[in-house]
Amino acid sequence: MYLLEQNYAAVKTAIAAAASRSGRDPQAVLLVAVTKTVGIEAVRQAYSLGISDFGENRVQDAAAKVASMADARWHFIGYLQTNKVKDVLPAYSLIHSLDRSSLADALQSYAEKADLVADVLVQVNVAAEESKHGLAPAELASFLEYLRGLKRIRIHGLMTMAPYVEDAEEVRPVFRQLRLLRDQNASPGCPMPELSMGMTNDYQVAVEEGATIVRIGSALFSG
Ligand SMILES: *Cc1c(COP(=O)(O)O)cnc(C)c1O
Numbered sequence: 001m002y003l004l005e006q007n008y009a010a011v012k013t014a015i016a017a018a019a020s021r022s023g024r025d026p027q028a029v030l031l032v033a034v035t036k037t038v039g040i041e042a043v044r045q046a047y048s049l050g051i052s053d054f055g056e057n058r059v060q061d062a063a064a065k066v067a068s069m070a071d072a073r074w075h076f077i078g079y080l081q082t083n084k085v086k087d088v089l090p091a092y093s094l095i096h097s098l099d100r101s102s103l104a105d106a107l108q109s110y111a112e113k114a115d116l117v118a119d120v121l122v123q124v125n126v127a128a129e130e131s132k133h134g135l136a137p138a139e140l141a142s143f144l145e146y147l148r149g150l151k152r153i154r155i156h157g158l159m160t161m162a163p164y165v166e167d168a169e170e171v172r173p174v175f176r177q178l179r180l181l182r183d184q185n186a187s188p189g190c191p192m193p194e195l196s197m198g199m200t201n202d203y204q205v206a207v208e209e210g211a212t213i214v215r216i217g218s219a220l221f222s223g
Contacts, residue, residue, distance in 0.1 A: 002045070003223065014204055018207035022209075029212060029213070029214060030214070031053065031216060032196075032216070033053065033217070034054075034199075034216060035065060036057050036062070040064065040068055043065050044069070053074075053075060054072050055074075055076075056078070057077050058078055059076075059087050062074075074093060075095075076094070077096045077097060080097050094119050094120070096196050096213075097133065097134075097159065098153075099122070099134050099135055100135075104147055107150075107153055111152035112152050117152055117153075117154050122144065122147075122157075122158050124137055124159070125160070132161055134161070137177070144190065148190070155190055156193065157182060157194030157196065157212070160196075160197050164201060172205050175210070176209050178197055178209075179209055179210045195212050197214070199217070203216060
């Protein structure tokens with residue numbers, strides 16, 4: 001077996017085990033393969049193994065990969081500059097990193113012009129790390145209220161990045177907090193089913209805490 005195939009099998013097994021530990025259906029967890037460190041060949045190989053969803057965090061670096069794999073679903077997971085909205089909105093299925101009203105306004109305005117809908121997750125900086133983007137948990141309710149007025153924006157849920165730690169158990173409260181924030185802010189008109197949380201270092205804990213989307217790079221593409 002090729003390395004990627006082995007890695008993919010191991011990740012799938014670990015997701016299934018984590019899901020079953022918390023009584024969840026493994027099918028309820030979407031794997032987004034983060035391809036920011038690899039080239040088109042690796043993306044093609046992953047796609048041929050059955051991976052359908054890919055994540056990128058830099059518009060320019062990703063452009064050739066996204067263009068050559070238009071059948072795949074692409075997820076934008078990085079900081080999104082407003083002047084890149086026109087490149088990202090038509091090409092990506094889900095933007096994980098909506099974190100400010102200026103970006104929401106740019107998405108709304110471009111979506112209207114292009115007759116598109118912006119499918120988004122709201123990024124929350126649960127751990128309040130200086131180095132990370134995302135809203136403070138206390139800002140979430142009013143931000144969601146603001147988004148309600150923007151008809152071209154469809155909110156699917158929340159996203160967070162946990163701090164990097166040796167022992168992923170330490171960041172379990174971060175994932176639990178994102179789920180609670182979702183539960184507190186969900187409404188019948190905006191149920192926010194998706195929780196995008198968990199990377200190579202901590203996805204198993206994130207799945208135990210309710211992740212519906214995990215974003216995994218190194219566990220698939222390195223080693
Ligand atoms: C790079 C990246 C990932 C994947 O990280 P790994 O540790 O390689 O799994 C996930 N989410 C975001 C936002 C990233 O930038």
